[in-house]
Amino acid sequence: MPFASDLAARLARSAEAVCRHYLSAGRRYGNYWIVGDTHNNEGRSLYVHLAGPRAGRWTDAATGEYGDLLDLLRETCGLVDFPDVLKEARRFLAISRPYGSPGDRVQPPGSTNRPAAERAKRLFAMAQPLQGSLGDRYLRQRGIVRASQHAALRFHPSCYYRDLASGSATTLPALIAAVTDASGVITGVHRTWLDPDGNGKAKVESPRRALGGLLGNAVRFNMPPGASLPVIVAGEGLETVLSLSHVLPGLPMVAALTANHLAAFKLPAGYIRLYIAADADAAGRHGIERLGQAARSIGILPLVLTPELGDFNEDLRRLGPERLTMSLRQQLAPEDAATLLLSK
Incomplete structure (x- = not known):
């Protein structure tokens, strides 16, 4: 036996x-x-x-x-x-017969056996500064005009893309975001493949994909070592969090990339309030509830920020930064509203 x-x-x-x-x-x-x-x-x-x-x-x-x-x-x-x-x-x-018998599709040899975190670090290191790139232009089209100031974001002009159904491969320009742990070590990357002609995301089946270790980690903005602000914002998508950063400049923020990873995000020590950027779907509500429970268990007060439209990027683009600022002013704790929002 x-x-x-x-x-x-x-x-x-x-x-x-x-x-x-x-x-x-x-x-x-x-x-x-x-x-x-x-x-x-x-x-x-x-x-x-x-x-x-x-x-x-x-x-x-x-x-x-x-x-x-x-x-x-x-x-x-x-x-x-x-x-x-x-x-x-x-x-x-x-x-059962072993998968890979004659007639079964097998995975072609290549670099995929290299640890995912190592491949993620290599890809981020090979990427270029965001400022002035197609990635910068893409975010500006989304109303996010100061993205190039964030060290977590870079641009790759020819990032490898493989269609997972057919196995065919090509290269496309991509916005690259570094996923890091609490100490700032890169554990993964998030890729948004872009249309080379500047018409938004690439016309492929899955233009957004993550690589490496996401569990408990996130893309981090405005979180240099030794930062002392007692408030942090957490959300799912990059564009959601970057839209909030547009009107809450300098405030520590994290993008966990999915609702499930938002639920599992490991909150750093030293914060007294957590603002969770809401998404309207059921998975988003699950992530909010789980992260809120985790925050309360370590003495952090969780507060939910809700967009007027579908998400905060839609608020920023369709309603404008002034209206988004006004909406957030009504949802933030009074001490935060007085100090964190852009002045009118």
């Missing part, structure tokens, strides 16, 4: 077959299988490594749960006793 570690290793060698069988609501994105959760709901919270040294390891960004494929079988099948988990693993391995 194989030991548990042997079974886990064998499952990892067939990681995609395991995912297709137990997490059929998901799909493959590069070297990951993406699905909503261990109950096989649709979504993008849970990701499973399909290749490389971490093949078979999975993390649910919404709950913080993680494990190997034996843990995944336990959760997806609702098993309680570990011998039942081993029995299910042996049953699956007995009826």
Whole structure:
């Protein structure tokens, strides 16, 4: 009878077959299988490594749960006793063939086996300053005119893009944002591929993608070492947070990039108030609730900022900075409204 570690290793060698069988609501994105959760709901919270040294390891960004494929079988099948988990693993391995058999699509060799954080750091280092670039122009078209002052943002004129369905690849200009941990170390990057002719985002299936370690981390703005402001703003998207930064200059802000990562963001110490930028969808509300609970547990007061329209970038573009300033003035704590907003 194989030991548990042997079974886990064998499952990892067939990681995609395991995912297709137990997490059929998901799909493959590069070297990951993406699905909503261990109950096989649709979504993008849970990701499973399909290749490389971490093949078979999975993390649910919404709950913080993680494990190997034996843990995944336990959760997806609702098993309680570990011998039942081993029995299910042996049953699956007995009826499955290794993915990559003749006729199956295999991943082409390349640099994807290099750790994702290392690739993220390399990409950010290769990118150019944002000022005057197509990325700067894209953000200005969105009403964000001072983005080039943020060290977390850069521009890459020919960033590699691969269509995850067909496997075809090309290069496109991209806005690059550094994802960092609390100490400022780059753990990942976020890429927004842009139309070379300056007409917004690139016309591809998924013009926004992240690479590397997002869980607990974020794109950080106005957070130099030793900063002492006791207030911080957290939101999902880059453009949402940058729109708020336009009328709240100098205020520490973070963009967690998704609702699930907003929920899992690790709040830095030293703050007394947290403003959470709301999004209208259900996933956004989940992120707000989870982050608010985490803030209260460490003595930080969470307050929600709500846009008048769909999101804060839409407020900035369609209503203008004066109207956005007025709306925020009514939502901020009085001491913050008096000191943080742009003067009229």
